[in-house]
Amino acid sequence: xxxxxxxxxxxxxxxxxxxxxxxxxxxxxxxxxxxxxxxxxxxxxxxxxxxxxxxxxxxxxxxxxxxxxxxxxxxxxxxxxxxxxxxxxxxx
Amino acid sequence: xxxxxxxxxxxxxxxxxxxxxxxxxxxxxxxxxxxxxxxxxxxxxxxxxxxxxxxxxxxxxxxxxxxxxxxxxxxxxxxxxxxxxxxxxxxxxxxxxxxxxxxxxxxxxxxxxxxxxxxxxxxxxxxxxxxxxxxxxxxxxxxxxxxxxxxxxxxxxxxxxxxxxxxxxxxxxxxxxxxxxxxxxxxxxxxxxxxxxxxxxxxxxxx
Numbered sequence: 001x002x003x004x005x006x007x008x009x010x011x012x013x014x015x016x017x018x019x020x021x022x023x024x025x026x027x028x029x030x031x032x033x034x035x036x037x038x039x040x041x042x043x044x045x046x047x048x049x050x051x052x053x054x055x056x057x058x059x060x061x062x063x064x065x066x067x068x069x070x071x072x073x074x075x076x077x078x079x080x081x082x083x084x085x086x087x088x089x090x091x092x
Numbered sequence: 093x094x095x096x097x098x099x100x101x102x103x104x105x106x107x108x109x110x111x112x113x114x115x116x117x118x119x120x121x122x123x124x125x126x127x128x129x130x131x132x133x134x135x136x137x138x139x140x141x142x143x144x145x146x147x148x149x150x151x152x153x154x155x156x157x158x159x160x161x162x163x164x165x166x167x168x169x170x171x172x173x174x175x176x177x178x179x180x181x182x183x184x185x186x187x188x189x190x191x192x193x194x195x196x197x198x199x200x201x202x203x204x205x206x207x208x209x210x211x212x213x214x215x216x217x218x219x220x221x222x223x224x225x226x227x228x229x230x231x232x233x234x235x236x237x238x239x240x241x242x243x244x245x246x247x248x249x250x251x252x253x254x255x256x257x258x259x260x261x262x263x264x265x266x267x268x269x270x271x272x273x274x275x276x277x278x279x280x281x282x283x284x285x286x287x288x289x290x291x292x293x294x295x296x297x298x299x
Contacts, residue, residue, distance in 0.1 A: 001210045002249065007297055010248055011228075014283065015290035017276040023266035024254070032169030032177045059168075074269065076184075076254055083180040086132060087125030088173050 013073050027070045027077050033059040034067045035084050039092070100171040107162060115155065121172060122179045123151050129180070135187050150183035157182070188253040202245045204229050217296075224288070224296040231282045232275075240275040243268055 106114035258268040
């Protein structure tokens with residue numbers, strides 16, 4: 001049995017579906033770069049993905065929007081994204 | 093002591109040279125990252141000691157994976173973020189497996205419930221909500237293949253982890269996700285044919 005929020009999420013995921021979506025394995029490959037960009041956007045003064053001596057690796061489109069879309073379509077991958085963001089942020 | 097601003101190359105060079113201080117620093121960094129997440133999310137209401145055990149197990153697995161995959165790092169992110177991603181996968185996989193320790197094998201012939209929510213429909217909107225669910229339920233039963241419906245039931249309605257659903261069926265996680273994706277596409281087309289938009293569906297099911 002579902003909570004109301006889960007049923008609403010099911011309906012949203014049905015109507016948000018795109019013809020082409022990346023699978024979970026590709027999402028996981030792209031996720032670190034996406035999280036680096038999110039952290040950079042949170043605090044641009046720290047340089048985010050370009051911290052230290054590394055060049056900013058970036059995450060070009062359409063990969064960035066594909067990752068963002070997968071986060072809203074796959075609840076488990078969303079959980080992984082939130083966990084990674086929290087872990088990476090805490091060890092800045 | 094590892095400088096906090098080590099570059100990816102610095103990390104890779106030190107770890108490939110098997111410098112003990114680098115591995116220790118990476119271990120500590122991953123551990124602190126996982127503990128920060130666990131203390132915030134408190135899966136299953138676990139106490140500190142249990143959280144620590146979960147984190148320690150995930151760190152062990154992570155360092156083994158990192159050691160085996162150092163050459164796979166493609167420099168498309170910060171090295172430490174890449175490592176944290178491996179750690180998060182290990183941790184969440186463990187948490188989900190524990191939740192489903194007593195799991196039943198995925199049953200592709202399971203039936204959709206007459207009413208999907210834990211709570212009964214709102215009295216004032218019961219007719220509307222039951223009518224909307226009846227349409228959605230019928231479309232799930234009639235439009236999807238047995239395979240698509242079974243995966244949707246197991247993962248969405250029973251909330252079984254997708255990795256475990258895939259393992260039960262002997263397919264990859266990506267293949268299971270593709271089935272859900274295909275099911276969503278079919279259902280969207282069918283719902284729109286019935287004149288049901290997202291706005292109508294949300295309006296009906298919102299409390």
